[in-house]
Amino acid sequence: MIRVQVPATTANLGPGFDCLGMALELHNIIEVLPLAHGVAIEVSGEGAAEIARDERNIVFQAAQRVFQQVGFIPGGIKIRLINQIPVARGLGSSTAAIVGGIIAANIISGGHLTIREMLPLAASLEGHPDNVAPAFLGGIVVSLMADGEVKYLKITPPAGLKVVAAVPDFALPTRTARDLLPQQISFQDAAFNVGRVALLVAALHQGDLSLLNTAMEDRMHQFFRSTLIPGMRKVVAAAKLAGARGVTLSGAGPTVVAFADSNFDLIARVMGDTFRESNVKVKVMILKPGTVGARALEVR
Ligand code: HSE
Numbered sequence: 001m002i003r004v005q006v007p008a009t010t011a012n013l014g015p016g017f018d019c020l021g022m023a024l025e026l027h028n029i030i031e032v033l034p035l036a037h038g039v040a041i042e043v044s045g046e047g048a049a050e051i052a053r054d055e056r057n058i059v060f061q062a063a064q065r066v067f068q069q070v071g072f073i074p075g076g077i078k079i080r081l082i083n084q085i086p087v088a089r090g091l092g093s094s095t096a097a098i099v100g101g102i103i104a105a106n107i108i109s110g111g112h113l114t115i116r117e118m119l120p121l122a123a124s125l126e127g128h129p130d131n132v133a134p135a136f137l138g139g140i141v142v143s144l145m146a147d148g149e150v151k152y153l154k155i156t157p158p159a160g161l162k163v164v165a166a167v168p169d170f171a172l173p174t175r176t177a178r179d180l181l182p183q184q185i186s187f188q189d190a191a192f193n194v195g196r197v198a199l200l201v202a203a204l205h206q207g208d209l210s211l212l213n214t215a216m217e218d219r220m221h222q223f224f225r226s227t228l229i230p231g232m233r234k235v236v237a238a239a240k241l242a243g244a245r246g247v248t249l250s251g252a253g254p255t256v257v258a259f260a261d262s263n264f265d266l267i268a269r270v271m272g273d274t275f276r277e278s279n280v281k282v283k284v285m286i287l288k289p290g291t292v293g294a295r296a297l298e299v300r
Contacts, residue, residue: 001033002104003298007290009092011130011251014216015196021130023290030100035076047087062101072109088171090251095131119150138293157289158207160261166271169281177252189219212246231278238274
C-alpha cells in the first residue's frame with residue numbers, strides 16, 4: 001500500500017495568474033493499493049459526501065494516466081482518501097488528488113517517472129501548473145509550461161509569514177471561475193500586473209512583507225470573480241485594516257487569503273465576521289506555509 005501526503009496550495013497570490021503558488025500546512029492523505037480486480041474508493045473528511053467513488057474520481061483518473069504512460073496494467077485498485085483540504089474552494093483540492101494519484105501510481109508501477117516528468121503530467125490534467133508545482137515541491141513556486149515542460153523556481157517562504165484563509169461554505173469550480181474571465185485585457189492592465197508580479201516575486205524572495213499590499217494587487221482576474229463571491233471586496237478591505245500585509249483570492253476562489261506576520265487572530269475574526277455580514281457562512285483557518293511538498297509516507 002502506498003500512502004502519499006499532499007499539501008494544500010494557494011495559487012496566483014494576486015497578480016501571478018497561473019504562475020505563482022504556495023504550499024500550506026494542511027494536507028490530504030491518498031492511499032492506493034493494487035487489487036486483483038475491481039475499483040474500491042473510500043473517502044473521509046472534506047468532500048466525503050460529494051467525491052465520486054467510481055471511475056470519475058480524480059485520484060483514480062490521475063493514477064490511470066500514469067499506468068497508461070508507463071504501460072502498467074493493474075488488475076484493480078483500492079483508493080482511500082483522508083481529506084483535510086476543503087473541496088472546490090480554491091485551496092488546491094483537485095491538485096492534491098491529481099498529485100497524490102500520480103505519485104502513488106508511479107511508485108506502484110515501478111517508479112519510472114521523475115518529478116520533472118510527473119509535473120507536466122499533473123499540470124496538463126489540472127490545466128495550469130501554479131498549484132501542482134508547490135504541491136510537489138513545497139514552499140512558494142514560480143512555474144509555467146514551456147516546450148512541454150514545467151519550468152520552475154522555488155522561493156523559501158518569508159520567516160513569520162502565515163496565511164489566514166476564510167473559506168466560504170459554497171463551492172466555486174475553477175472552470176466556472178475561469179469562464180468569468182474576459183478574452184482580452186487592456187495594455188494598461190497587463191502592465192499593472194506585470195509590475196506587481198515582478199515586485200511580488202522580489203519581495204517574497206527577499207522576505208520583505210512591507211511591499212505585499214501593493215505587490216499583491218491584480219487587475220486580471222479578481223474583479224471578475226468577485227461578482228460570484230458576496231462580500232469579497234469588503235473582506236479584503238477588513239483584513240487589511242486588521243493588519244494583513246496583503247490580501248487576495250486564493251486560486252480561483254471563493255476562499256480569500258490574507259498574508260500576515262502578526263494580528264492573526266484579529267484578522268481571522270474580522271474576515272469571518274465580514275463574510276457573515278454578507279450572509280456567507282465561512283470557516284477561517286490560520287495556516288503556516290508548507291515547506292515540504294508531497295511525499296510518500298509509507299510503502300508496504
Ligand atoms: N490559476 C488558476 C485560476 C487557479 O486562477 O484560474 C489555480 O490553478
